Amino acid sequence: MGNAVALEEFNACESHQWYRKFMTECPSGLLTYYEFKQFFGLKNLSESSDQYVRAMFTTFDMNDDGFIDFMEYVAALSLVLKGSVQKKLRWYFKLYDVDGNGCIDREELLVIIKSIRAINGATHEMSAEDFTNMVFDKIDINGDGELSLEEFMEGVQNDEMLLTMLTQSLDLSHIVQKIQGEIITKS
Numbered sequence: 001m002g003n004a005v006a007l008e009e010f011n012a013c014e015s016h017q018w019y020r021k022f023m024t025e026c027p028s029g030l031l032t033y034y035e036f037k038q039f040f041g042l043k044n045l046s047e048s049s050d051q052y053v054r055a056m057f058t059t060f061d062m063n064d065d066g067f068i069d070f071m072e073y074v075a076a077l078s079l080v081l082k083g084s085v086q087k088k089l090r091w092y093f094k095l096y097d098v099d100g101n102g103c104i105d106r107e108e109l110l111v112i113i114k115s116i117r118a119i120n121g122a123t124h125e126m127s128a129e130d131f132t133n134m135v136f137d138k139i140d141i142n143g144d145g146e147l148s149l150e151e152f153m154e155g156v157q158n159d160e161m162l163l164t165m166l167t168q169s170l171d172l173s174h175i176v177q178k179i180q181g182e183i184i185t186k187s
């Protein structure tokens with residue numbers, strides 16, 4: 001059901017372009033993790049970045065078969081390109097909840113923060129540990145050391161700084177632009 005909606009959000013022309021790109025890169029119709037990295041031009045990742053990208057792959061692989069098929073690929077693109085803040089936050093939550101128990105604990109957030117920083121390569125005033133603690137101080141409302149979906153959604157939406165940081169952390173648009181650039185030059 002989510003997939004069908006995602007596909008409708010694209011117009012026919014866009015769908016066709018994405019399909020062509022997908023089938024050119026991936027004639028089998030199923031993208032493996034290795035191909036996924038190739039596809040997005042992600043090479044020579046550090047161990048923590050690799051973990052992060054793998055987590056991303058896993059959230060896109062909605063039926064957990066270890067491959068991204070065309071519908072899953074369209075759903076992912078539609079989220080990145082056209083998803084509402086709420087939709088994106090739900091997706092981030094799923095991505096950050098590494099063990100899938102329905103809550104984000106400190107360790108999970110710390111690993112993610114470190115991975116994002118490794119990918120972005122920018123320097124930061126605050127250590128990843130301090131940053132993680134600050135997030136928990138701000139949005140772990142009941143103070144149980146875990147972020148529930150509600151705490152995460154509420155907390156992030158009501159804090160401009162966090163929202164900006166999260167949005168940038170998962171900004172795949174430069175990657176998407178790169179793909180679109182290729183499509184435009186080829187057609």
Ligand SMILES: [Ca+2]
Nearest residue numbers: 061063065067
């Ligand atoms: Ca799949």
Ligand SMILES: [Ca+2]
Nearest residue numbers: 097099101103
């Ligand atoms: Ca968890």
Ligand SMILES: [Ca+2]
Nearest residue numbers: 142144146147
């Ligand atoms: Ca909590």
